[in-house]
Amino acid sequence: MEAATKPDQDRASGRAEAVAPFKTQLLKWVGSKQKIAHEIVRHFPPRFDAYHEPFLGAAGVMATLTPREGYGSDTFAPLIEIWQALQSDPDKLKGWYETRWRDFTSGNRDAAYQRIKSAYNAGPNGADFLFLTRSCYGGVVRFRKSDGHMSTPVGAHPPIPPKAFARRVDLWRMRLAGCRFDQMDFADAMARARPGDLVYCDPPYSHSQSILYGAQGFSLDRLFDSIAACKARGVFVALSIDGTKKSGLHDCEVPLPAGLFAREIMVTLGRSMLRRFQMGGQSCESEVVRDRLLLTY
Template identity: 50%
Template sequence: MGQMSLEIGYTRPKGQVFKWLGSKFKFAYTITAYFPEQYNRYIEPFIGAGAMLATVAPEEGIAGDALAPLIEAWKILQEDPEHLIEHYTTHFHEFVEAPKETYARILSRYNETPNGPDLLVLTRTCYGGVVRFTKEGKMSTPSGMHKPMSIKTFRAVVHEWRERLKGTTFYHQSFEETMAMAKEGDLVYCDPPYIASQRILYGAQSFQFQRLLEVIESCKSRGVKVVLSIDGKKKSGKQKIALEVPDGLFEREHFVSCGASMLRRFQKSGEKMKGEDVHDRLLLTW
């Protein structure tokens, strides 16, 4: 198994397949700057919108998530990208004619029969990419006001991402199962639901941060390097989020400026966002 090298550096894709609150698309350069220069496989147990994965574009990668339709969509992108493009194209034209009605119909259909292509369309047309679910697992985000990505751009993005993800295998499974696959020399990047700010988002209701820390400790003991993105600072750096983390688990801590919180924008219904900038915390086990 060969090791990946950062001699050339990473390049971010030109656009995103999913529009997703919490995506690291804008900050991928900053985060990857803290990655080790060499490692074996790249592993993500909370794949979400996949921005970090597409930026790394690993020769050998593993990506997992507990949301089945999400993994379905990623597998379709790899195996039959034209299916996703055709699905998006059909609904794009419907959105132009009747955006709210089209969104409501797709949302109802998805909640009745969850599936990957509909989830993708919903994330691109819902409010701010806020992928919000009820405790019963129903997506509940209202429609957005923006115009969806053009068909031409979406097609180009899908094909670029297919090329970038060709070395990755996707799994519908828990983060524990994905991280258990990591071996000595691998790199794991964790971007779980945030403790203080993402309780309304998918999977957050059942997520246990302390359990994740236990699994990270197990990875570290096996010689796996782990990077964790988690709550850092809010209120433009004035308030640091307190985390209960075992002493010695992480060797380094850094903060990444993320600009104004889109989740707060959603919750405040368009009010002014002055003083609402957030900073993510990066924790590294080496």
């Protein structure tokens, strides 16, 4: 476990050089960029003002960067409820987790997981969703298109105990102390960025995430319009988008507007947990995924 020390002041004021890896997760989340966040951050501008992340998810890039002024947002209310609780009442966040962990570990874990998942599906909320992200299979937060219900089965590994989770809450709260969290559409979130700010976008993959959280209503064309508007007023934008899968054998073609991006960098993510889930846990040596990191600067 990493020590809860104060983040580096140069990083916190908007410098992206020499950011160290940060491996301690708060939420388990398929598609999280946390394990490669330090590589992504190295391609951010050497200096920028406020940091914005409009597809927040598990916040791995934001927590690695530790911005002094940061704005995280998402349209998914239960997720933002978690991040807002982290800032305003971390003890409540710890209590949410411990209550469900004790139910989960006191008897039949499968039955307890189903109770928590059923309670969430009956009324989506941050408290149930928090525990589900840490106890579902591989962090694959999957929803049915028919009714919007979370459908992921229980994971094979036990979720971490409450004391370990509480330490993570304290560490993450410190790293995100300069950040604010809002439930809002990505276009509105990007519109509030000022000249000299940086926006990092990690939207749902168009080639593989149609059943994952938030993907059903996402429009890539709307995102490109927002990026163009940001660029026109002097906001830096970095975008992670589909690159290659099947260890480079399949190129995920995504049409890009001419002249919108100045640079493209390929970043290796590792093996696809979503494909492992879809393949029933089989070996995924041929399922290595790479992202395109597109930069407007």
